[in-house]
Amino acid sequence: MTVLISASQLADALAQTRDAPTERLVVLDVRWQLGGPPGRSEYDRGHLPGAVFVDLDQELAGPPGPAGRHPLPDPAVFGAAMRRAGVSAGSTVVVHDAGQGWAAARAWWLLRWAGHPRVRVLDGGLAAWRGPLTTVTPQPAEGDFLPRPGALPVLDAEGAARTAREGVLLDARAPERYRGEVEPVDPVAGHIPGAVSAPTVENTEADGTLRPAETLAARFASLGVSPGTRAGVYCGSGVSAAHQVLALAVAGVEAALYAGSWSEWCAAGTRPVATGPEPGPAGG
Structure with missing residues (x-):
């Protein structure tokens, strides 16, 4: 699987998922900026249909301390966040942020490190998206993802x-x-x-x-x-x-x-x- 997915490819994939609901496509919105407010408020103002917000500071990192400002999260905390978002062993996960790509790459890396092979980053982030946005917060079914750290060095x-x-x-x-x-x-x-x-x-x-x-x-x-x-x-x-x-x-x-x-x-x-x-x- 390639690392990146374009906005047009994601639009096609979302349409196919609507037509074939058994296909598990999970979209994670990881908007974040260093020193800025949490991206949740931006997510609430408008996000991709079906996208679930994931907080980088709370769910993609451990508490700051001697191990750094964004140490690796406890696998149990990370796994729970991914299951809440609907990630299962067979899911294809697409991650995006506002456009810079840093936070999305962090989510991509963590999922790959934790043993999930089917992860792609929206190239250009939300800024590249030309489709509709929604303010409806999805309620995905609980996923079955279980982290197995060590898949990336x-x-x-x-x-x-x-x-x-x-x-x-x-x-x-x-x-x-x-x-x-x-x-x-x-x-x-x-x-x-x-x-x-x-x-x-x-x-x-x-x-x-x-x-x-x-x-x-x-x-x-x-x-x-x-x-x-x-x-x-x-x-x-x-x-x-x-x-x-x-x-x-x-x-x-x-x-x-x-x-x-x-x-x-x-x-x-x-x-x-x-x-x-x-x-x-x-x-x-």
């Missing part, structure tokens, strides 16, 4: 440092945060020594859709990442990095997510920090 802090030494560790944040010039969220500025700057925003077109696979492959190759490369990705808290993992998957590269990301790395206050435009020597 995950890094901890030690693994991230090792990847920076022995492979390629990509930093998905904005360049100025990588260089340590500004840090609007976390207590320490800079990057993991040895990590390469690779802003997630460079993976998308102006309209928020993902760039073509060949363009992405060329971009990642220029950063030292090709199929078979030991690759990892981190960001501030593991959200935009999930979008980078998705872009790498489209380019044919499997990459591990450092779930705790910079917010975990710098929280301890004892791990090395590099600043400036260069990766710096990878340490431990």
Whole structure:
């Protein structure tokens, strides 16, 4: 199954589902923005017919703390949220956010990590949708999804440092945060020594859709990442990095997510920090 689904393809799939109700298509609305209000209010003002709202902070992440601002959720909490949304073992799940793609990619990554193989991201998010919206909140039948974590690779802090030494560790944040010039969220500025700057925003077109696979492959190759490369990705808290993992998957590269990301790395206050435009020597 391909990673992405276009708005027109989703419209066709929704129409087919109406004609053949036995087909299990679940649409998850994961609208979210860093530091902003929960996306629930936007969802209530209008959403895709049948889409179920999922709260990133509460259901796609654990409580913030030493493990980062958006650590991996407790599998039991995540599983319950997915069953509430109607996700079952045989479901095809389509996830979307407003258009940036970061939150949708987080939901995609978590479902894939938890063992659900049939997950697609709406390319361009809700901004690409040209069909009707509704304010009717659906009441889907309870799903039977049971998380089985481990289907996608995950890094901890030690693994991230090792990847920076022995492979390629990509930093998905904005360049100025990588260089340590500004840090609007976390207590320490800079990057993991040895990590390469690779802003997630460079993976998308102006309209928020993902760039073509060949363009992405060329971009990642220029950063030292090709199929078979030991690759990892981190960001501030593991959200935009999930979008980078998705872009790498489209380019044919499997990459591990450092779930705790910079917010975990710098929280301890004892791990090395590099600043400036260069990766710096990878340490431990």
